Each structure stands twice: as C-alpha cells, then as structure tokens.
Amino acid sequence: MIFLKKTKKYWLIGIAVILAWLFLRSNAFMYHEPVGEVIKVEVQSTQQTTDEHGNTDKIYQQYLTIKLLNRNRVINLTNQYTTSQTVTHQYREGDQLLLAGHPGRLRIISVKRDATIGALGVLFFGLLLVYGKWRATSWLTLSLVVNIVLFGFALLLDVQFKNPNVILIFSILAFFVATTSLLLVLGKTLQMVVTLLATLLSTILTMLIMFFVLKITGNEGVHFETMSYVTQVPITLFIAQTIIGVLGAVMDEAADIVAALFGLRRENADRHFKDYWLAGMNVGRDIMGTLINVLFMIFIAETMPMVFLMLRNGNNWPYILDQIMNLGILQTVVSGIGIVLAVPVTSALVGWIVERYKVVNT
C-alpha cells in the first residue's frame, strides 16, 4: 500500500497515457476522410530482387482486409512492400490507416499516427507536471504555445504571397518570439532586457558574418539547390531558418550567462566591468562546446536515412558530403559561430549595463 501511495503520481501518468492512446485510437469520427483498421493480413507472394548496385531485397505482396471505422464498411486492398521499407509499408493487424479516393477505389495515404504522438505528448507533460509543479510547468507550456501560435501566424503570412520576403517575416517573428519567451520565463526585469539585447545582438552579428563570408566567396561550395521541400526561393528560406536556429541556441546560452552574472550581482553589487567579463567568459566557455553538440546531433541524425540510401546507391562520401549534408553543415557551423560569439557579447553587455545601473541607483 505504501508503495502504491508513494508512486501514485506515476500510476496516474500511466493511466493518462493509456487513456490518451485509447481515445485517439477511436477518434475516427473526427476525420473527414475514411479511416480504416487492418483486421486481417495475408501474404500472397514474395519475390527476391537484386538492384544494379548488388543490393538484395525481398518484395512482398500482402492482401489486406480493412474495416472502415467511420464508414461502416469492410474493404480489401493489396499492398506491396519491401523488407527495407524505404517508401513502402508493411501493414500489420491492428494498424489504423488514413485512406483517400473514390468510395469504390480507396487507397492508403498514411498510417494514422495521432495516437502514438498523443500518448508520447501526454507522457512528457505528465512527467513535466510531476517534476516542475503546476506553476513552473504552466509558464513553460504557455511560452511554447505562444511560440507555436506566433510561428503559425508567420507561416500563414508567408504563404499569402507568391514571392514573400521570408527574411523580413521571420526576422520579425524571431524578435517577437525571443521577447515573449524571455518575458514569460524571466518577467519584466532588467535581467530580461539584458538577455534579450544580448540575444538579438549576437544573432545579428552572426548573420552579418555569414553574409560577409558568402559574399566574398561568391557562395562557392554551397549548394542551395540541394534544399529539400522547396516551394519558394531556397536561399532566402535558408537564411530565415538559420536565423531561427541561431536565435534559439543563442537565447539559451545568453540566459544562462546572464543568470549566473546576476547571481554574482545579488551576492555583492560592488563589482566592476572586469569581474563580470571574466566570470561571464568562464561560464560561457563551459557550455559552448556541448551546446554546439546539441544542434550538430539534431542535424546529422536528420540526414541519416538519405545518407544510407545514397551509400547503397553506390555514391561515395565526398559526393554525399557535398550534396546531402552541405546545407546542414553550413547551418550547424553558422549556429556554432553564434553560440561562441554570444559568450563575449553577453559578458560585455552585462558588465557594461550593470556597472552603469549601479551608478544610477546610488
């Protein structure tokens, strides 16, 4: 009993996750398009293949019986998949699918994934609540929600135009996002103003360095044409996404450094520029390496599936680095420069402002 009582919170999270999962598994009535559940799978035939690069794979033909959950019908479909499942899917009993097409000729457009995402999201927020208590968690959640809304607004604004000024739209977005997140986390304080200034200044400096280098080298070795999912001019889109990435990383770091330096100020306000500068550089030095690592890992993991496919298609590493990882490397390096630059910029800014403020106050 004591064990149950002590672990009560975790049992509650478990129950919430399961409930979210069950609800999202049975929400077919909320969908316009037909939603089906695979109730029977039969493998009809298999076939061994070898492609021109000597890769062997197996092609399966499966016969699916699908119960439509919001149409009250049962349909039969055939589906082909390979063992590697690069673009094809092996469907199993119990999988829920989104379908499209005429009632007589439905085809599968996607696996229904909302239950998986929903359950994972509930797990995260449950643990966040247990750890962070209601107050802290709600501020953090609020800032995430506000950021998503602002971001959505910027995206909608962007698609209103045929040739939008992406850089302008997302620079303004970046400014608003930084201001609201810091306001929500730090409140209306001097600390918040200093962090915001440091963030914006470092981001602008970083972007200027990038523009300068791209200009003097004439974009040599940079392949903007390799960008994926392009619906508008790639170069400006790339700049916009770099601004957002740099801003996030720099804001995190600047917040850490400013927090540490304001801690010093609280202990003893009678300090000079040099004290803050040295302390800030010390804090920043410790975190810059690991921060660059965070962004680096995100980028490199994302390119992995394509890298494997290219390798298997007989491409060599230099070509893959040049074509697949090119823009990712560029963005990571630029973010890295931002993270390093933010250390001296923030330290100097805090030293300068705080010293001035002390004089005004006394």
Place this chain on the structure above:
Amino acid sequence: MNAIGLLIIILLILMVLVGGAQGIKAFVGLVLNFMAIFILMILINWQFNTYIVTALMSVVILALAIYLGAENPFVTNTAFKTSLIVVAILMLLSIIVQHLGQFQGFATENSEELEGLSLQVGLPFTKIAVVVMVISILGAVAEAAMAIVADLNEVIERTPNLSHKSLYAHAHIIGGQILGTAINTLFFGVLGANLPLLIWFIRLRYSLSMFFNAKLLMMEIVTMILGMLGILLSIWVASRLVAHEYTKIQKINMKKES
C-alpha cells in the same frame, strides 16, 4: 575559396579566442564526434546489427561529449552515468514508438530527391528510424546532464554542511531553469530545420489530418518530444545520483571524525 571551409576556420578561431585551451578541446570533440557518427553509419551500411552498433557508438559519443567538455572528475563521471541511464531508457522508448507509429523511410514529399535511386537496398529502414531518434537526443541529454551536475557541484562546494533536503531544493530550482532554456533551444532547433517542410504543407493545402499523421512531420515532432523527455529525465536522474554520492561522501567524513 570554399564558403563552408572559411566559416569552419572562423568558428575554430573564435573558439580559441573565447575558450583558449578549452575551446580547442571542444573543437576537437566536435570533430571526433563527427568521426564517430561516420563510423556508425559505415558499420550500419555494412549490415552489422543496427541496435548493437547504435548502443555502442552512443556510449562513445556521450563519452567524447562529456569528458572533453569539462575537467572535474566528479562532474564528468556523474554526468556520464546519468546520460547512459537516460539514453538506455529513451532507446527502449524509441523502439516502442517506432513500432507503434512506423516512422521509417521516406514519403511522397521526397519523390523529387528519390528520382533515379534504387529503393530496394536491403537495409532495415525501420531500425534506422530508431537510430535517427537516438542520435538526435544524445547532444541534448549530455548537455542537460553536464549543466545540472556542474551547477550542483558548485552549490556543494560553496556551502559546507549542506543538508540533503536543501540539496534537493537547489536541484529543483536549477533543474527548472535548465529545463526551460534547453527545451526552447530544442524547439527552435527543430522548427528552424523544418521551415521548408512546414511551408510545403501549408502551401500545398494539406488537410488538417495530415498535420497530425504525416510521416515526415510526425517524425520531427517525435524526435523533439523524445529530446525534451531526455532533458527532463537527465535532470531527474542527475539530481538523484548527486544526492546519493553526496550522502556517501558525508558518511565517510563523519566516520573519519568520530
């Protein structure tokens, strides 16, 4: 001159100017990490067991990130232990999530890039999806673990006779701050990387249901949530480990005195 090469040189110079010897070490750490991931991809491409290779290389990458990042042996050892526990938990969770959500491979949005490529390549893309999830959280987990252990260590060093309870209170305050900023970084990192895909979805008027089910977008959201979970778990595990070690040291000290 190559623009990326020039930017890398600028990054190296800045790291040396700002960080001195530690800056050089951090730069070397990044290069070594890049090589470790290279080896990981080569081994998977040679069709070694995907999960075993990923687990082993994750340990190497975490060790590089942590031991090259700080000096203090108490900080590095505790952070390393924390990251191993957290990454192990998250790897299991990734396997479950991938099994349920089927995030493997490419989608119709990739058609243009896939043109002319053979797609029957004999690699298990279902397992590669798990690799993507695990690798993308490594950095965030290592960062969060290092940050909290280093901060707690400073608290312990500054205040002698710290009680168990107030150590936990400190852990809570520091943990909350780290959580807030780290989650923001991750959020912007992922958003920044997916701007073109999001614009694609809106411009081509995808139905609302695709925003909650489409493979490419959901894969990104899953990695983001897993990363956030990783940060949360590292803060949690690290606080417990630090408190545990601290009481052990205290007991030894008390025995010495009596």
